[in-house]
Amino acid sequence: MVTQSEPGHDGSDPGLSAIMNERRKLINLAYRLLGSLADAEDVVQETYARWYALPQPQQDAIEAPGAWLTKVAGRICLNLLSSARARRETYVGEWIPEPLPEPTEWIDARPGGDPADRVTLDESVNMAFLVVLESMTPAERVAFILHDVFSYPFAEVAEIVGRTPAACRQLASSARRRIRAAQAPAARAAERAGIVRDFKQAWEAKDIDALIDLLDPDATVIADGGGAAGALLHPVQGAEQIVRALVTLAGRLRHLTLLERTVNGRPGLVAQRDGVTVTVYAFDLAGDRIKHIWAIRNPDKLRPWTAGPPCEHT
Structure with a gap:
């Protein structure tokens, strides 16, 4: 309550x-x-x-x-x-939830921005979690977040959702099953950071064998440009297909700086041009391999990351 x-x-x-x-x-x-x-x-x-x-x-x-x-x-x-x-x-292309930086790295582009607008980072905002939430019905999502994340009793959730407390309990239970089904074995923060670092180095070096070793065979890359920045319109699935796309993009890295950053509370990467963030990469791991990569390029979703003008290149 x-x-x-x-x-x-x-x-x-x-x-x-x-x-x-x-x-x-x-x-x-x-x-x-x-x-x-x-x-x-x-x-x-x-x-x-x-x-x-x-x-x-x-x-x-x-x-x-x-x-x-x-x-x-x-x-x-x-x-x-x-x-x-x-x-x-x-929406043009795939829609990905808006990525958030560490509070200490938060850049508010608005004059007089209020620190109270910053989101507390925990497991309920990691990108993989938010993506699963997107697969839920609105009622499931609201019931689950209010009860399981914010500890609201089902009687109060029912007043918001417009269902009975028993129905809200079932909605939250259904949402929990979706979360459990999508969860990969947990890795320690240091291990996740190490894998993302290895990925960054292999990508910069165009090391095809190392990239394939770091990716799950069924890995997926999804990009979100929103029509405002160049991005893949459809997911790329499979380690070999992803590596081909990464090697193609590697040439553009000469004009960008890849930095290790925390994205929604987990290790990630950002690509910057002249100090301006143009892409944020979030990762989901399955064991010691990368299962999902989300590349957010829509400049409207990068406001907390940069106060500068968006760049048009990946």
Whole structure:
């Protein structure tokens, strides 16, 4: 259950402080539900707009403003998820959730950007997890995230989803099965970082044998340019096919700098031109091999990574 945050100690209105202190929680919830920081920010803005549209007596009558804000944000997200599939039918190429950097590397391109808009990184935001969430129905996703990630009781989840608590329990259980089915054996952070580093070095060296050894035979590469940056329109599957594509792209690495970075809480890579991030690579491992690579090139999804203009080359 969401509890009201502690009031600020800066001498401001404690009620206002308590309301605004919920912002980080709402951003974290909305990003996990939508996979888009931009959409999450819009949801939080709309949630606060609805709060301040309430007459003061109605605001005063709400015993737990944090719970009210979460309920409203959850319902807005549910509506967005219900329409997202139709919107993505017109999306150019593959759609991948928006990648996030480490908080210490977060670059906010907007003047006066609020640190409260930054998402807390944990296992519920790694790219593989978010991609599985995309395969769920909107109701499954909302029920699972609210209950399993944010510890909301099913009675409160039911008010947001518009189902009975028993139905929400079944939705969350179905979502859990999807997560378990997609999970690969866990590797330690140091091992994951080492494999990604080896991949980077092999790619830069055009070492075909090393690349094939690092990739799962059934590995998949998916790119997201959104029509705003050049990218593969369809997934590439199979280690040999992927290596051919990587070697073809390797020539362009002369103009780019590949850097090891944390992407959604796990080891990844970024490609930069003149200090501007133009591609973010997220990885999923199966044992000691790379199972999935996601390449995010859509400049609209790279805002936290760079304040500079997007580049048109991969």
